[in-house]
Amino acid sequence: xxxxxxxxxxxxxxxxxxxxxxxxxxxxxxxxxxxxxxxxxxxxxxxxxxxxxxxxxxxxxxxxxxxxxxxxxxxxxxxxxxxxxxxxxxxxxxxxxxxxxxxxxxxxxxxxxxxxxxxxxxxxxxxxxxxxxxxxxxxxxxxxxxxxxxxxxxxxxxxxxxxxxxxxxxxxxxxxxxxxxxxxxxxxxxxxxxxxxxxxxxxxxxxxxxxxxxxxxxxxxxxxxxxxxxxxxxxxxxxxxxxxxxxxxxxxxxxxxxxxxxxxxxxxxxxxxxxxxxxxxxxxxxxxxxxxxxxxxxxxxxxxxxxxxxxxxxxxxxxxxxxxxxxxxxxxxxxxxxxxxxxxxxxxxxxxxx
Ligand SMILES: [Zn+2]
Numbered sequence: 001x002x003x004x005x006x007x008x009x010x011x012x013x014x015x016x017x018x019x020x021x022x023x024x025x026x027x028x029x030x031x032x033x034x035x036x037x038x039x040x041x042x043x044x045x046x047x048x049x050x051x052x053x054x055x056x057x058x059x060x061x062x063x064x065x066x067x068x069x070x071x072x073x074x075x076x077x078x079x080x081x082x083x084x085x086x087x088x089x090x091x092x093x094x095x096x097x098x099x100x101x102x103x104x105x106x107x108x109x110x111x112x113x114x115x116x117x118x119x120x121x122x123x124x125x126x127x128x129x130x131x132x133x134x135x136x137x138x139x140x141x142x143x144x145x146x147x148x149x150x151x152x153x154x155x156x157x158x159x160x161x162x163x164x165x166x167x168x169x170x171x172x173x174x175x176x177x178x179x180x181x182x183x184x185x186x187x188x189x190x191x192x193x194x195x196x197x198x199x200x201x202x203x204x205x206x207x208x209x210x211x212x213x214x215x216x217x218x219x220x221x222x223x224x225x226x227x228x229x230x231x232x233x234x235x236x237x238x239x240x241x242x243x244x245x246x247x248x249x250x251x252x253x254x255x256x257x258x259x260x261x262x263x264x265x266x267x268x269x270x271x272x273x274x275x276x277x278x279x280x281x282x283x284x285x286x287x288x289x290x291x292x293x294x295x296x297x298x299x300x301x302x303x304x305x306x307x308x309x310x311x312x313x314x315x316x317x318x319x320x321x322x323x324x325x326x327x328x329x330x331x332x333x334x335x336x337x338x339x340x341x342x343x344x345x346x347x348x349x350x351x352x353x354x
Contacts (some may be wrong), residue, residue: 004055005044007062013040014070018077027081031074041067116354117224117343120331121206124226127250128204131243133228136203138185140210141168144175146184150310151267159266164212178210182227183267186322190231190311199318200232206327217339224327231303231313231320237270240300240321248276252334255282259294268301268322279333295333298325 014034021027033039045063048056114122125135144155153159163180185205193199206226213219230239241260248258256279260272275296278289285291300323305315332340335354342350 004051004059005040005047005063007044007059007066010040010044011066011069015073018070018073021077022081024078024081024085027074027077030077034070035067035074041070113354115343115351116331116335117328119354120334121224121226121327124251124327124330125204125206127247128226128228130250131246132202134203136185136189136205137207138179138182138188138205140179140208141176142179142184144177146187147177147179147181150187150307151183152304152306152310153266157266165210166212179207180211181209181324182207182225183322183324186227186229187307187311189229190308190313193231194312199313200230201320202230202232204228215341215344217341218329218332220328220340220344222344225324226327227322227324229303229320229322231318233318235302235319235321237302237321240302240323243321244274244300244323251330252276252279258297260300263299263301265299265301267304267307268299269304271299271301274298274300274323274325276333280336297329297333298323300324 017030017034018027021030035041041063044059048060048063051059113119129135147165148154148157148160148163153163165180166178168176168178182205185207189201189203189205193201204226205228206224208222209225210222211219213221215221228243230243241258244258244260248256256277258274258276260274263271263273265271273296275294277283278286278293278295280286280288281293283293285293289295300321303320303322308315308318308320328340328343331337331343337343
């Protein structure tokens with residue numbers, strides 16, 4: 001009896017080769033080597049023909065079992081490799097979502113605030129509303145009549161030189177310009193009150209104004225003004241002085257007072273400049289107030305009968321006063337801002353202080 005092939009040895013060799021394979025390509029090559037036409041298993045099968053019937057049946061059964069076992073080992077190894085390769089592929093393509101989480105913010109996000117001029121305007125409105133005034137507004141583009149004519153400043157009047165401005169249109173029927181003061185709103189208010197028959201008028205008028213000034217420490221070509229107008233029966237200069245003093249202490253503080261000095265304006269008669277206690281030296285006298293202890297804030301006076309005539313109010317029945325001053329100047333005085341141009345330069349280091 002010839003020695004048959006070592007079937008358990010073939011299987012052991014195949015198992016070792018299969019175990020060593022690590023990739024799809026390697027397991028494919030191992031499969032050819034252990035089950036292909038030139039494999040030891042195939043050679044052992046070819047030897048079957050030289051055996052007698054019983055030995056052939058015996059070896060055939062062993063070879064069949066051996067081949068089945070090797071095929072099973074191969075399939076198990078293929079699954080294992082496919083799983084490993086897929087896992088590696090998944091790991092490589094997985095999204096790392098932590099890359100997309102926004103960074104944490106160090107503190108609360110700054111929200112900014114109103115500009116100092118807007119804050120000042122709001123504070124002034126609050127004071128006057130508390131005193132019983134309404135708040136009114138009007139257009140920034142005016143006709144020559146509303147800006148000058150109705151305010152007793154006829155063409156060629158020398159006072160126009162104080163309020164030179166930007167003209168938009170010199171054509172007919174009327175010249176249009178950027179208003180030089182908020183006084184035109186007074187004319188609109190009085191006209192409407194006469195038309196609607198609802199005099200008296202108690203109103204303040206804040207707004208933007210324009211003059212052909214070169215900006216310097218105390219002047220801007222675009223600035224903000226607030227005016228007040230009272231038209232009623234029996235209004236006197238004492239009402240004007242009392243209103244100015246009440247406003248001054250309410251806005252600047254109880255130790256800041258006001259005084260009136262004679263002046264000239266075309267639209268009021270008599271007229272006055274009003275001054276308030278110097279906010280820097282508190283009345284002691286300093287360089288800013290030229291040692292007087294007072295700083296000029298605005299102008300005021302009794303409404304000129306010529307202005308009443310231009311809007312159709314009977315000056316025998318009604319009297320009134322008006323006053324006006326710069327909102328920017330107010331902010332400059334209250335916060336001791338040396339140069340008014342800081343208000344329009346938009347330097348965040350300056351603005352965030354208020
Ligand atoms: Zn002073």
